[in-house]
Amino acid sequence: MGLSPAPASFFNFLKYPFSHFHIFHIQRIINMDLLRFITCGSVDDGKSTLIGRLLYDSDSVSLDVLAMLEKRRAGGDVDLALLTDGLKAEREQGITIDVAHKYFTTPRRKFIITDAPGHVQYTRNMVTGASNADLAIVLVDARQGIIEQTRRHTLLASLVGIRHFVLAVNKMDLVGYEESIFRQIVADYQLIAGRLHLPEVVAIPLSALQGDNVVRPSRHLPWYTGPSLLDHLERVPAEADANPHEPRFQVQYVIRPQTEELPDYRAYAGRIQSGRYRAGERVRILPSGLETVLEAIEVNQQEVATAEAPQSVVLRLRDDVDVSRGDSIVPLSAPPALTRELEATLCWMDERPLKAGRKLLIQHHAAVVKAAVTTLVDRTNVATFERVAADEAQLNDIVRVRLKTARPLVADTYRDNRATGAFILVEEQTGATLAAGLITATDPEAFAAPAENALAFSI
Amino acid sequence: MDYLDRLEAEAIHILREVAGQFERPALLFSGGKDSIALTRLAEKAFRPGKFPFPLVHIDTGHNFQEILDFRDELAAELGEKLLVRKVEDTIRERGLREPGGKYPSRNPLQTYTLLDVIEEFGFDACIGGARRDEEKARAKERIFSVRDEFGQWDPRRQRPELWNIYNGRIQKGENVRVFPISNWTELDVWNYIQRENISLPAIYFSHERECVVLPSGQLLGLSEHLNLDDTDEIVSRRVRFRTVGDSTCTAAVESDAATIDDIIQDLLLAKVSERGATRLDDNFSETGMEDRKRNGYF
Ligand SMILES: Nc1nc2c(ncn2[C@@H]2O[C@H](COP(=O)(O)OP(=O)(O)OP(=O)(O)O)[C@@H](O)[C@H]2O)c(=O)[nH]1
Ligand SMILES: [Mg+2]
Numbered sequence: 001m002g003l004s005p006a007p008a009s010f011f012n013f014l015k016y017p018f019s020h021f022h023i024f025h026i027q028r029i030i031n032m033d034l035l036r037f038i039t040c041g042s043v044d045d046g047k048s049t050l051i052g053r054l055l056y057d058s059d060s061v062s063l064d065v066l067a068m069l070e071k072r073r074a075g076g077d078v079d080l081a082l083l084t085d086g087l088k089a090e091r092e093q094g095i096t097i098d099v100a101h102k103y104f105t106t107p108r109r110k111f112i113i114t115d116a117p118g119h120v121q122y123t124r125n126m127v128t129g130a131s132n133a134d135l136a137i138v139l140v141d142a143r144q145g146i147i148e149q150t151r152r153h154t155l156l157a158s159l160v161g162i163r164h165f166v167l168a169v170n171k172m173d174l175v176g177y178e179e180s181i182f183r184q185i186v187a188d189y190q191l192i193a194g195r196l197h198l199p200e201v202v203a204i205p206l207s208a209l210q211g212d213n214v215v216r217p218s219r220h221l222p223w224y225t226g227p228s229l230l231d232h233l234e235r236v237p238a239e240a241d242a243n244p245h246e247p248r249f250q251v252q253y254v255i256r257p258q259t260e261e262l263p264d265y266r267a268y269a270g271r272i273q274s275g276r277y278r279a280g281e282r283v284r285i286l287p288s289g290l291e292t293v294l295e296a297i298e299v300n301q302q303e304v305a306t307a308e309a310p311q312s313v314v315l316r317l318r319d320d321v322d323v324s325r326g327d328s329i330v331p332l333s334a335p336p337a338l339t340r341e342l343e344a345t346l347c348w349m350d351e352r353p354l355k356a357g358r359k360l361l362i363q364h365h366a367a368v369v370k371a372a373v374t375t376l377v378d379r380t381n382v383a384t385f386e387r388v389a390a391d392e393a394q395l396n397d398i399v400r401v402r403l404k405t406a407r408p409l410v411a412d413t414y415r416d417n418r419a420t421g422a423f424i425l426v427e428e429q430t431g432a433t434l435a436a437g438l439i440t441a442t443d444p445e446a447f448a449a450p451a452e453n454a455l456a457f458s459i
Numbered sequence: 460m461d462y463l464d465r466l467e468a469e470a471i472h473i474l475r476e477v478a479g480q481f482e483r484p485a486l487l488f489s490g491g492k493d494s495i496a497l498t499r500l501a502e503k504a505f506r507p508g509k510f511p512f513p514l515v516h517i518d519t520g521h522n523f524q525e526i527l528d529f530r531d532e533l534a535a536e537l538g539e540k541l542l543v544r545k546v547e548d549t550i551r552e553r554g555l556r557e558p559g560g561k562y563p564s565r566n567p568l569q570t571y572t573l574l575d576v577i578e579e580f581g582f583d584a585c586i587g588g589a590r591r592d593e594e595k596a597r598a599k600e601r602i603f604s605v606r607d608e609f610g611q612w613d614p615r616r617q618r619p620e621l622w623n624i625y626n627g628r629i630q631k632g633e634n635v636r637v638f639p640i641s642n643w644t645e646l647d648v649w650n651y652i653q654r655e656n657i658s659l660p661a662i663y664f665s666h667e668r669e670c671v672v673l674p675s676g677q678l679l680g681l682s683e684h685l686n687l688d689d690t691d692e693i694v695s696r697r698v699r700f701r702t703v704g705d706s707t708c709t710a711a712v713e714s715d716a717a718t719i720d721d722i723i724q725d726l727l728l729a730k731v732s733e734r735g736a737t738r739l740d741d742n743f744s745e746t747g748m749e750d751r752k753r754n755g756y757f
Contacts (some may be wrong), residue, residue: 034462064735086595087614088746098617100598101591103644110462112642124619131621252475255508262507269504271472271623300503311460312471312504325479349619365624366479422622431605431628436621 032105033238036112038129040157041139042149043118046170048096050139050208050229051115052080057215058230060104077209084115097122099129108234120149123156123396124349127436130157131422134238135164137229138189142175142205146188152382155398158196159345159438161418164236165193167203168229173210177220195385202236204229245309246334247275248412248420251327252366255314267298267316268323270366273419276308277315277331285321286328286410287338293318294329309419326367328410336412336420337442342403343377345414346425346435348393354401355392360434362405364423370406371425377401378451389451400440402447414438463651466643467500472623473602473639474504474586478511480627481584481635487573487757488514488541490526491703492659493588493640496648498537499657500639512586513540517572519565520547521684521705529660544576561686562679564708570755574610577634584627584635587757592644594734596749602641608632610755636757645701645733646726653719665699665717677710677736701737710737 039047055061061069061083069078084100085091096117104111114129130136136157140150157165167189175181182205193201204213205224212218215230227235252270283294297307298314307313315329323329330336348354354373362371377400379390393399414421425435441447460468477484486501488494501510514534518527534541546565549572550557558564577585591598601617603625618626627635640648652659670678671685672692679685681693684707698711699722716722729736748756 032462034465062732062735063730064732084595084598086599086749088749089615097615098599100595101642102598103592103642105646125617128619128621132623252472253478253505253511255505257508259507265507269475271468271475301506310465310468312468312475361628363624363626363628366476419622422624424619424621424624424626426626426628430630431626431633433618433621433626436619 032108032110034110034112035135035233035236035238036114036133037135037137037233038099038114038116038126038133038157038162039137039139040116040126040130040153041118041168042141042144042147042153043095043120045118045139045141046208047118047137047139048081048084048100048115049079050137050168050170050206050214051100051102051113052083053208053211053214054113054230055083055102055104056080057211058104058106080208095119098125106230106234109238111233116153118149118153120152120396123152124347126153127156127160127347127349130160130162131436133157133162135166135233135236136162137166137168139168139170140185140189142169142171142181142185145185146192148383150189151192151385152396154192154198155196155380155382155385156347158198159347159398160436161414163199165198165201166229166232167201169203169205170208172205172212172221173207177205177212179223182224202226202232204232245274245417245419246336246412247277247331248273248309248336248417249277249313249315249329250366250410250420251323251325251329253325254323266320267314268329269312269314271312272307272309273365274309274417276306277313278306279303282332283317283329284332284335285323286330286336287408288322288327290319290321291332292321326365330410336410336417338408338410339442340405340408341442341444341447342405342409342411342439343441343447344401344403344423344437344439346393346399346401346437348395348397348399348435350427350432350434351395353392353394354399354435359428361426361428362403362409362423362437363426364409364411365419367409368426369409370428371403373401374404375402375450377448387451400448411439411442413440413442415440463647463654466640466647467503467651469623469642470497470500470639471504473625473637474501476603476625476627477584477586477637478505480625483580483582484512484584484586484637485515485542485577485580485582486510486512486586487588488516488530489588489704490516490522490530490660491588492648492652492663493590495533495657495659496651497586497588497639498533498539499651499655502537510537510539513542515542515544515576515582515585517569517576518543518545519569519705520545521565521682521707523660523662523680523682523703523706525660525662526703542576542580544572544579546572548572549575561688561691562707563684563686564705566705566708567751567756569757570610570751573757574755577610582634583629584637585757586637586639588640589638589757590643590645590648591641594748596746596752600638600641600752602638603627604636604638605629606634606636606755610634612636612752612755614749614753646723649719649723649726653723660703662700662703663722665697665715665721667695668698668711669693669695670698670711673710678713679710680706682706701733712736
């Protein structure tokens, strides 16, 4: 004899208790896992409204901020997008320009939300947010279905390695909560998901404005039996702490007190980028190639036997070898590539187009080296996801290039290692960040052949 | 690693990037809980070495004495260099006008002192304890926030900030504001203070204080810097400060919380944000923070 269903309000109370229930959760909050997610999709699809709704309906907006919303209420509903659209220009124009970061906690999980702009002009800000996200909510306006910006953002999110996707079909209120419309959009998106090999897509019909299916299930959507958005966000597996990658560590800063008590202390401060380190193991310094023993690992001046990513630690070496900022310290097994030639996918972020031959800097975390783009291999056509020939990369283009560096880089492919496979390109003179780079190959043997240049035929 | 461990590892990583990338960094030390937490993070980042930056305090002259005493003790205990520059001196040297009114806030004037001290020492990076959960304009700012030679933030031209790769490369005259605890919430900071057993100035804990009741209902600690008149209602209440800043624009909240545990419980019940509860100056204009940042504020 099954239990009779409790009223919805009862469940909501359990799931989103008022604050005094949180008292029991202090310890749990610290131990809770964390999910970082980003909203994406085209301009006006309702990303900011959705985040606002999520915060509002989960009782995460403070009274003073609510009062601000009320003050700006223009007639009908409060404008929930104002919770994230924090810049004057954003509020004036009713669009998002740059990413906003919001933090909230439910009894199950801590969340860091990144609300991205939909406008194509601000794509680089979207990539900024996506690069640190575990999950992407791709919004689609139910009236419009999938458009180019949906494809672009999905492509970028998958490029930077996001594994969990939510297809949020929004504004269902404007299409009469019609199931067939939802089904059609899901079917259309499946083509994209298949093409990009997205590991996981969960489709949810909702209305950010009305609050249907954002935090609470909706009686307007009786045909939908899946989770509400928040339900799903609370349950989706967050990335595990211990990652399976090879151990990687790059020196950020050399600690040398040179005091009377510690005249000879010399240690290398940095963050374990991936894998696990063990005191006493043999390690190699790269790029120099010198070999020594990892004498000790220190965390907060205490020696520890092992440490793992993403801990910030201090390493002490047995021998007095030459090590400086930007060098890597890695165990002898499974070494990274040491190379002056790279193939990489770039998200080009500068107004001035990139042409082959351009000289710039690669910033590979703490290592900065001069480099040149030797070849533009191809460009991804966002409408078809096909790789086509390209002789330049314009703002927001996704291109594959070959790079030559002045000094060897200690690198892995992005597919193998999200930390050591990533870099940015920087303009030497101004310091401007020109591109996000994802290493696709470190061995020239594995480089792709440039796409056939259409012009070649006419010659 | 739990959530606090992750936040800590990220903050240490950012601090070390500052040390590695800049020639003359500084840590802007307000005397409040966030900058006190920053000094603990700096210890974890650089000990047994010294901090690769001095602590710099911009003293409005309207600070609570407890805060100033605590600041001096902490710097001495850490054995690190403390630089203090006074807004009062800036007002005199630059011929600025003292703010008027009943609650004369020197908060906006700090920007001038800050820009002067940056120029005086040629600081190329200034570390601050601002958090993104504090305010809607802060929620938009990068961790490495590039400012032009007038210290101005241009929110429409922020550099992309990808993964945890921080680009601090700047041209002469520009500088970078760095916010290692951007991703921490107020509650995270308190949980950290508790876990690390960090001591704080007494005014963070419940105490009896003479306060002026503001029209908003907020309580402002009585001080010689306020220009009160007969209409003002003075009461004695058990209060604590959720944030410390200028005594003329930082309200106290009524509270019996005597320990960090109590404060955390208080916070979990709190329905008003840190800034909403305590700041007078931001209530004046909805774009207060953004405007100040555009003009070179922290
Ligand atoms: N009817 C209806 N309107 C919605 C819904 N969600 C958002 N809107 C409206 O759509 C408009 C745009 O919403 P925003 O949340 O600002 O859109 P956005 O995706 O954040 O836009 P950008 O950030 O500029 O790309 C606003 O007028 C919202 O009120 C919804 O579910 N139903
Ligand atoms: Mg938006």
